[in-house]
Amino acid sequence: MATVAEQLKQSRAPKKTEDVGSIPQWKLMVRRFRQSKLSVIALFVLLIMYALMIFGDFLAPYPHNELDSNSAFVAPTKIVWGPQGPGVYGITQQLNQELLKWEYTEDPSIIYPIRFFVTGHEYRLFAIIPMNVHLFGLETPPGVTQKVFLWGADKEGRDLFSRVLKGSQVSLTLGFVGVVLSVTIGSLIGTTSGYFGGPIDNLIQRLIELIRSFPDLPLYMALAAALPLDVDILVRFFLITIIIALIGWTGLAREVRGKVLAYASLDYTNAALAVGASHWYIITRHLVPNAMSHIIVVGMLAIPGAIGLETALSFLGLGILPPAVSWGVLLRDAQTIQAVVAYPWLLLPVACLVIAVLSFNLLGDGVRDAVDPYG
């Protein structure tokens, strides 16, 4: 048994502490980030979502715009275990004359097997490699056109699962690109404004004040309504991205300006000036990196808003327009309570949207704590 003195000695012995100063900053950041469990989970969820998005065309069994009048509003197909592995029951369609609604009955005596790595419609993986192999598909005898609808079908009989995957390619990138753009614009203009001061600062601040005098959503709506309708899908995608960026930068510019105002009078800025550094050099090498952590946090927290904005605009019919799909376009099908009660799977795109936005919010929160690991 240890004596009291020994116990005391043990408890006084320094615990394994590290010198915080000797650990590189990024390691501290990672460590702090991993402390917030919710943020780590959110990060994994987002990584999975983006992976699904990238391989979307491979995972989607059918073209997202393939119409099928035999499958209007088919409920999500039940997967059963048949003699040849997973499969689905044969389904027959008939019209309910009273409710004027298509009804589908399963025939357990017929099982069509689900096959993996089947050849299907042509697509380009990563938009480059031409391929026609899909992860899964239904094997049906010739003459039978039944499909497997993991997430059900919409009113035109289009496969919702394929559509959600296709829509994610717009919804998950548009907001992201928009925020990257607006953060770039905002940090450059904000830094310039704070660094030069005087009339330039004044002009920029008045411009920001003007933009912020408009309520956001109506301004976005007005600008989106002014976009030409008859342009290529990709062009419209970028135009909407630019609209999101053009209005979104003002808040960040203001905050960055405030930070830079503080840095601009510090010794190291003056020293750099004295040894002949150009303004551009000082801005990009000294001021922006100093405000970087702040910029990243604001950017992260702005992404969910931008994703929601795209969805809202598309939902209102002003953003991405059919035949292109985004989650907002898919939500248009779910805007009446009658449709949602009768065909609840139409809300699946909403679930994806909520998960994505929630994850971005949680991730941004974790990053905010992590970029200041000394706090």
Place this chain on the structure above:
Amino acid sequence: MLNFVLRRVVNMMVLLVVVSFVGFWIIQLPPGSILDVQMQRLRAQGGNLPESQIEALRQRYGVDDPFLVQYWKWISRSLQGDFGTSFQTDQSVAERIFNRLGISIGLSLTALLFTWLVSIPIGVYSATHRYTWPDYVITLAQFFGLSIPGFLLALVLLIVASQLWDQPIGGLFSTQFADAPWSIAKVVDFIQHIWIAVIVLAVGATAGLTRVMRANLLDVLNMQYIQTARAKGLTEAVVIWKHAVRNAIHPLVMSLGTLLPALVVGEALIAIILSMPTIGPLYLDALRSQDMYLAGTILVMLSALLLIGNLLADLLLAWVDPRVRLD
């Protein structure tokens, strides 16, 4: 103080003029005009329009005027209280807007009140009980509140309410009350119709404000004067509500300026789902059909609301916090 108010009011006036100019410019950007839309519709309905009639319509709507002339016509008439005639319905713009603006603002004020009544106590509770399980539940609920799009929440609430108890769907009144004079039954019916809208409108803002309130109060609670207050034996309730909350509430006052117009605007999506006759659907409709006087007036009016809201928030802040008055 008077100087402060005057300066802010003049600043706001100048901004409003510029805003109206830029706003009108954006609204008339799309090529073509509602006249084209109208003529297409008329042609589709019944054959050709005589050239003279088209010319008369063009004259009347001034679609061929240069931009500055259009702007001047619109703004000078607006200042006299005549906002022009909506192309679509030939109703006066003022009539169409004010009918709906009243409902929109009423709805938003109710939602605002709801937001404050809920977010302040919850924020305070969550800050004073930091890292307990109710705090975690509140935090998670906040994230959900911020993440769920309002229109989805509206749908879900509508479904739940209509399945559980006889929730009337859509509109502001049941048909039997629509034209009836105000009575208690009508008020009850009205509340039954709008409670979902109020909650849905308030949820996002409530979640945001609760977080702000929690963060601020946590900052304030670390201050020395709080320690002093505790040390001299004040009860915890007095310390929190009289000393701490009063100083933590500034951002909530400031948010008043942006919150009101945001709520007025935010109902655009929700109103479509709940089919309520408010300003949002009207604006969307005007934009789609290129009804530029109507859309322009709404846009500028909402901006004015935003600016007035900001002004009110500034004044309120100056009143709450003497330090603001100094500069």
